[in-house]
Amino acid sequence: MPVLKGRIHAGCKPGLARHFSRHQLRQIRATGLPPSPMRYRLITFLVFGAILTAVGEWDLRHNRFDFTRRLDSRWLEFCAGNVPDRITKPAVTLIAIDDEYQPLIEDKFSRLDCAAILDALDDFEPPAVAFEPAVSFDESRAIMPLKEAALKLPRIVLGATVEDGPAPAKAPKLTFHPLTKVSGDIAKVPLFTHTASGPDEELLANGDPAFTRIELQEDAVSGLVDSIPLLARQGDQIVPSFVVAALAATLPGGLDNVEVKLPAAGQPKGTIQIGEHLRIPIDSRGHMKTFRHNGLAEAQIKRISASEMFLADSTDPAVNAQQLDLQDEFASLKENLVVIGNDHSADRHVSVDGETKLSQVGLLTRALATIQSGRFISQWSSLGRVLGILVILGLAFMLFRKNRGAVLGWGLLGTFLFFGIVMLIFKNTLLWTPPFVFMGLLGVMIVSGLILPASFSPSKEE
Numbered sequence: 001m002p003v004l005k006g007r008i009h010a011g012c013k014p015g016l017a018r019h020f021s022r023h024q025l026r027q028i029r030a031t032g033l034p035p036s037p038m039r040y041r042l043i044t045f046l047v048f049g050a051i052l053t054a055v056g057e058w059d060l061r062h063n064r065f066d067f068t069r070r071l072d073s074r075w076l077e078f079c080a081g082n083v084p085d086r087i088t089k090p091a092v093t094l095i096a097i098d099d100e101y102q103p104l105i106e107d108k109f110s111r112l113d114c115a116a117i118l119d120a121l122d123d124f125e126p127p128a129v130a131f132e133p134a135v136s137f138d139e140s141r142a143i144m145p146l147k148e149a150a151l152k153l154p155r156i157v158l159g160a161t162v163e164d165g166p167a168p169a170k171a172p173k174l175t176f177h178p179l180t181k182v183s184g185d186i187a188k189v190p191l192f193t194h195t196a197s198g199p200d201e202e203l204l205a206n207g208d209p210a211f212t213r214i215e216l217q218e219d220a221v222s223g224l225v226d227s228i229p230l231l232a233r234q235g236d237q238i239v240p241s242f243v244v245a246a247l248a249a250t251l252p253g254g255l256d257n258v259e260v261k262l263p264a265a266g267q268p269k270g271t272i273q274i275g276e277h278l279r280i281p282i283d284s285r286g287h288m289k290t291f292r293h294n295g296l297a298e299a300q301i302k303r304i305s306a307s308e309m310f311l312a313d314s315t316d317p318a319v320n321a322q323q324l325d326l327q328d329e330f331a332s333l334k335e336n337l338v339v340i341g342n343d344h345s346a347d348r349h350v351s352v353d354g355e356t357k358l359s360q361v362g363l364l365t366r367a368l369a370t371i372q373s374g375r376f377i378s379q380w381s382s383l384g385r386v387l388g389i390l391v392i393l394g395l396a397f398m399l400f401r402k403n404r405g406a407v408l409g410w411g412l413l414g415t416f417l418f419f420g421i422v423m424l425i426f427k428n429t430l431l432w433t434p435p436f437v438f439m440g441l442l443g444v445m446i447v448s449g450l451i452l453p454a455s456f457s458p459s460k461e462e
Contacts, residue, residue: 056437090369093302096343124333130157130246132341156207158199167194178237184262210245231286294377380433407449
């Protein structure tokens with residue numbers, strides 16, 4: 001056996017070479033250095049860490065694993081629950097005209113249906129009401145005066161669809177109320193020239209129109225939606241969308257509470273301020289992001305079908321159980337902004353996350369809930385996630401030099417500090433990141449340090 005030089009260890013005698021295994025001796029001959037336990041720890045961490053990172057990033061793009069979705073949801077709600085000064089519960093209730101609703105006459109939604117819904121809603125005395133469908137009814141079907149039912153309620157925000165381009169001869173003539181407090185560059189705000197479809201004239205007796213869509217201007221009628229228009233330009237005036245008008249309707253003074261600050265040329269962001277507490281981030285077009293990663297699930301938005309609302313006054317013992325189940329929804333109609341709209345399965349053709357399909361009223365209600373709750377939450381960028389991984393890698397380099405006891409103690413402390421920093425970032429920026437990869441890497445780091453020893457015991461193999 002060749003004599004090993006003293007650089008094996010400082011002060012090491014050549015005879016000590018017989019205490020290493022053949023594999024360790026081959027490593028020593030190749031590198032001139034003894035086997036490093038840190039190297040084995042690091043290799044183990046890198047191999048399993050790379051697998052975890054690849055799986056996590058793949059699932060982030062494809063959403064295939066239920067357990068990661070549940071983990072993401074719980075982590076996001078934990079983060080949101082720790083910033084109560086910025087994130088609150090939404091205060092909107094959707095009355096859905098869905099597949100279960102049976103028209104009162106024939107098979108078509110009529111003035112009678114609309115009047116019956118508004119009349120039933122009046123019993124709850126809602127603070128503000130918004131009616132999304134832009135529909136005009138056949139005069140011959142006017143069985144119950146819709147105007148009388150509408151007049152019982154607070155002034156209603158009524159949905160309308162507008163267009164750019166030449167106006168057809170029979171285009172509805174509607175007056176949209178412009179905003180008076182507007183500053184900044186309005187050049188990029190989408191323009192419309194006429195109304196494509198508007199509310200019934202009997203509803204207009206106690207309502208004001210506001211646009212829900214700008215036809216021919218928006219990127220897609222169906223598919224993935226990443227932003228919605230909150231402002232539009234009619235001539236040289238700025239008018240509010242259905243969402244902005246509905247939020248303003250909850251405040252005394254209505255649209256007088258709205259102040260728009262569009263970004264000047266070269267600036268990325270502006271704001272819409274509604275009252276003292278609602279501030280909406282917008283881009284130069286007056287669009288708001290849909291914030292697909294804000295964790296706002298359907299369960300967090302109060303929803304009741306039009307059919308269920310009629311059960312509130314029923315004395316039929318057969319529906320007592322349903323009435324009890326709907327008590328929270330009934331109570332919300334007395335406190336929340338109430339939005340009425342078509343939510344049939346056939347109406348659901350847009351999505352903000354690539355999975356859950358939403359109707360037009362579902363999309364608008366989600367936007368209202370986002371603004372009310374302050375959930376302007378986005379995910380970390382890819383660069384942010386890479387930096388997080390590098391921080392954990394640096395922590396692993398330091399820990400793998402220590403013994404097992406130190407690895408456990410410092411590893412747990414490092415984990416708490418890491419997620420404490422993540423929480424601090426969320427609190428200040430409302431940026432969050434799915435925790436699976438980071439939790440997995442920190443776990444592999446600690447386990448690798450505990451399983452593999454800090455130093456090798458001399459082998460008895462000669």
